[in-house]
Amino acid sequence: MLAWFGIPLTAQDADVPEEEVPVTVYSLGDQMFSINAGLFIPLFLQAKTGEISSTNLSLGGYGSLSWSAFVGNQFSLGAEFGGAFSMSPLRRVLIHIPITFNLKYFFRLYPFDIPIHLGAGVVFTKLQDELFVGPILKPGFSFYWNVTTEWAIGIRVIYWWVPQIYLQEDLKDQSRFGNFLETSLSGLYHF
Secondary structure (H helix, E strand, C coil): HHHHHHHHHHHHHHHHCCCCCCCCCCCCCCCEEEEEEEEEEEEEEEEEECECCCCEEEEEEEEEEEEEECCCCCEEEEEEEEEEEEEEECCEEEEEEEEEEEEEEEEEEEEEEEEEEEEEEEEEEEEEEEEEEEEEEECCCCCCCCEECCCEEEEEEEEEEECCCCCCCHHHHHHHHEEEEEEEEEEEEEE
């Protein structure tokens, strides 16, 4: 008797169209938190005269925490706190600690998100007992795969432009523009 009642219910279920896979859509106030870790690649130094020279630094490591909130369907504003290190030929550790504010524009190709970034802020650079505090610009992009509607994993490629301008007369000729590259794996949580 129970099997007889189950037949019509099964037939009804077969007539219902399959649900579509949910597409991640962001709106005002949606937030994201990400953890990033990867390589820090010293590229080159540029003098004010335009002369290019090697950084003489090894490959290093990078890690950061990032938070942002959407101000529309495709734009987000946020902040990032991170740290990078590399070694000099004399085995001295160079440390960069950037704190940036970020603007991101999102291109979507479900299940992928491709945000284009522009970060600007301040970086603390330390080599042994020498500390330099200056500006930093960080343009770049990310490529995320949305595993679920809350979680995504991906990669980031961020270019660092770090001006080190000395205003003291005896140090002006040591002013340089540092050029670095960050490539990292990223875990992103939407909430």
